[in-house]
Structure formats: structure tokens, C-alpha cells
Amino acid sequence: MTALGAVFARTRADGRAALVGYLPAGFPDQAGGVAALRAMVEGGVDVVEVGLPYSDPLMDGPTIQQAVDLARRGGTTTPQVLRTVEEVAALGVPTLVMTYWNPVERYGVERFARDAAAAGAAGVITPDLTPEEAGPWLAAAGGHGLDPVFLVAPTSTDARLETVAQVTRGFVYAASTLGVTGARQRVSDRAAGLVARVRTVTDLPVGVGLGVSDAAQAHEVAAYADGVIVGSAFVRRLLDAATPAEGVEGVRALAADLAGGARRESRGPDVS
Numbered sequence: 562m563t564a565l566g567a568v569f570a571r572t573r574a575d576g577r578a579a580l581v582g583y584l585p586a587g588f589p590d591q592a593g594g595v596a597a598l599r600a601m602v603e604g605g606v607d608v609v610e611v612g613l614p615y616s617d618p619l620m621d622g623p624t625i626q627q628a629v630d631l632a633r634r635g636g637t638t639t640p641q642v643l644r645t646v647e648e649v650a651a652l653g654v655p656t657l658v659m660t661y662w663n664p665v666e667r668y669g670v671e672r673f674a675r676d677a678a679a680a681g682a683a684g685v686i687t688p689d690l691t692p693e694e695a696g697p698w699l700a701a702a703g704g705h706g707l708d709p710v711f712l713v714a715p716t717s718t719d720a721r722l723e724t725v726a727q728v729t730r731g732f733v734y735a736a737s738t739l740g741v742t743g744a745r746q747r748v749s750d751r752a753a754g755l756v757a758r759v760r761t762v763t764d765l766p767v768g769v770g771l772g773v774s775d776a777a778q779a780h781e782v783a784a785y786a787d788g789v790i791v792g793s794a795f796v797r798r799l800l801d802a803a804t805p806a807e808g809v810e811g812v813r814a815l816a817a818d819l820a821g822g823a824r825r826e827s828r829g830p831d832v833s
Contacts, residue, residue, distance in 0.1 A: 563683065580789055582792070583612060586611050586637055587614060589805060597812045612659045614637050662687055665687070675701075684710055686710040714736045722758055767787050769786040773790065773819075791815075
């Protein structure tokens with residue numbers, strides 16, 4: 562069982578969904594990004610996604626685009642991203658690299674897999690890499706013990722779901738809606754159906770992302786998915802903070818709130 566598999570087995574036994582949190586490396590700067598990721602783990606995130614800043618983030622909405630642009634302007638490089646992975650993985654939490662394919666190809670497919678594994682990465686999410694073009698990456702990832710994670714969407718056909726499931730390891734990333742990332746008022750009502758369809762073709766855990774921003778939404782997704790994936794809401798805590806320290810504490814508080822929401826038993830009435 563891989564590190565990701567172990568986490569999903571543990572959270573399932575605990576009666577909750579795994580909480581997966583994303584932040585881009587180098588945001589708001591290298592040290593600040595590591596501090597925020599550490600706070601995320603301390604708040605209750607089970608799996609961390611470290612984003613590799615890229616100039617053409619097709620899947621990302623305006624919130625993450627703003628953070629990625631700041632990280633790039635700050636000079637964040639692929640080696641710095643891997644150093645961030647190393648620092649976060651040292652906390653004992655499975656750590657994934659979330660990256661578009663072009664930076665991997667430019668860095669070198671085999672070299673990227675080797676260096677990511679050496680940094681302690683558990684796997685890599687490649688949102689724009691299709692299974693048909695993934696042969697070299699699958700070979701490199703497999704050779705270095707990395708779980709390759711691929712995405713499915715509500716528009717994916719049953720045949721497509723099966724194709725993706727055959728090449729994915731760790732968990733299947735289910736995009737809850739069409740379009741770009743970003744916190745939403747409600748999670749798409751197509752997400753539960755997509756998870757159910759994925760489960761007809763694989764026993765892998767299924768994580769749902771794109772839109773979750775608070776404990777109520779996390780609780781809603783935890784009722785039918787194995788993982789709750791949150792990105793933009795964490796980024797927003799850092800962007801809106803008056804100081805870096807306030808941003809880190811905001812990330813910590815949000816992680817704790819989401820972790821509570823990701824439990825499957827009744828949350829009871831909110832008390833304010």
C-alpha cells in the first residue's frame with residue numbers, strides 16, 4: 562500500500578473523508594509558503610498538494626492565478642518547488658506535486674520523477690496530461706515509486722473513466738464541475754453522480770475538488786467521496802490577510818474547520 566492508500570484507508574476507518582489541501586509553492590514567498598503549508602497540516606489536512614507555478618494555468622481560476630503569478634514574479638523555480646515538497650513531506654504527511662505537463666517535460670521526465678521522489682513526494686497530479694500521451698511519465702513515475710494522479714470530469718464518458726482509472730494510482734481526482742478552479746457558493750450537484758460512476762470502474766479512492774470552500778461543503782462532499790480537495794479557499798486566506806502571520810493563522814483555522822466538516826456523522830446545528 563502506498564502512502565496515499567494508507568491515508569485513505571485510515572480516514573475511511575475513522576468515518577471521515579481525507580482532507581486534501583493545495584497551495585502553490587513560493588506563495589507569498591518561499592519561507593511564507595512553507596509556513597502556510599505547515600499550518601495547513603497542523604490544522605488537520607491529511608494530504609498536501611504543492612503547486613508548481615506555471616505561466617499558463619488553464620485549469621486555475623483567478624484566485625489561484627493571482628497566487629501563481631506572485632510566486633513566479635518572486636522567482637520560484639522547479640528546484641525550489643521540490644525543496645518545498647521536501648520540507649512538507651518531512652512533516653510526515655503524503656505530499657503531491659500539482660503541475661501542468663510542460664514544466665515536467667522541460668525539466669526532463671525521468672529527472673523530474675527522480676527528483677520528486679528524492680524530495681519525498683508521494684505522487685504527482687498532472688491535470689493536462691492525457692492517458693494516451695502519458696506513457697513516458699507512467700514509466701518514470703512507476704520506476705521511482707510515485708503515484709500518478711489523473712482527473713475525470715462530469716462530461717467524461719464511462720469508457721473514459723475506465724481509461725483514466727487504469728493509469729491512475731493513489732486516488733482519482735474528480736473535478737466537480739466544468740470550468741476553472743475557485744470557491745463557489747455550492748458544490749456542483751453533478752459531483753455525487755460522477756463519484757458513483759467512477760466507483761463502477763475502480764476500487765481506488767475518489768477525491769472531489771473545484772469549489773469546496775467551507776465546512777458545510779466539506780461535509781456535503783464527505784457524504785459520498787473519499788477525499789475533499791480544497792485549494793482556492795486556502796489561497797484566499799493568504800491573499801486577504803493584512804500580514805503574513807495573519808495569513809498563516811487563517812490557513813490553520815480554515816484547515817481545522819474543513820477537517821471537522823469532513824467527518825461523515827451529523828455535524829449538528831451551527832452555534833455562533
